[in-house]
Amino acid sequence: MRVAWAVAANYSLDPAQGTDRLKAIGPIWGSWRTWRACATDNVICHNQAKARELLDRAFQAVCNFYVPRSHYEFLKRPLGIRLYEGDYQQEVDDIEDVIALQLAAASADIVLMLGYDLSRLPTPDDRFEQHKLINRHGLIRSAIAGMPQVQWVAVDHTSKMDKAYTELTNLTCDTMANALQLLA
DSSP, rough: OOOEEEEEETOOTTTTTTTTTHHOOOOEEEEGGGGGHHHSSSEEOOOHHHHHHHTTTTTTTTTTEEEEEETTTTOOOTTTTTOOOOOOSSSSHHHHHHHHHHHHTTSEEEEEEEEEEOOOOOOOOSHHHHHHHHHHHHHHHHHHHHHTTSSSEEEESSEEEEEETTTTTTTEEEEEEHHHHHOO
16 A cells, blocks of 8 residues: 655644654655655645746755656756646645645555645635635645545544535545554
8 A cells, every 4th residue: 555645835744743654654745835844755846936946956856856847948957856747727825735636646545635724615805815715625626536546634634624525435534643553
């Protein structure tokens, strides 16, 4: 059984927890924003300017660094990076969170999701912010629904899930303690 962790950009791992037990279970996938706090193995950056900045600091030497194939030429074809297909035109914050889910699921039977909020959408006053939230939830739901052979687990998800997620038969919730106990 192949297991992977997907970490949302806003997630911070308990420093006392460490990453050794997580990495013993499976690789950690996430945004470039998660690398320092979560020791992310597979780091995604969908922003050309940020990818250039990270490459200038030889970021690809400390992790598996993923950028879109469409950015490869712009970035001057750097060595040591990994490429993924896909062009995301939807307005959404932290698109790397969605891409991390998709890439993790491509090589895992179980994806353990850390920091993903699958609860009912809040209603921000700003209509554009609401639009971005709707897009984010739609893309996350599509990733889960589009890979029914993968078991998805929202780890330590404390609030009630939105109805759009509860009808997915391949998505469950569990605690970090249970996940570590069952999979270690």
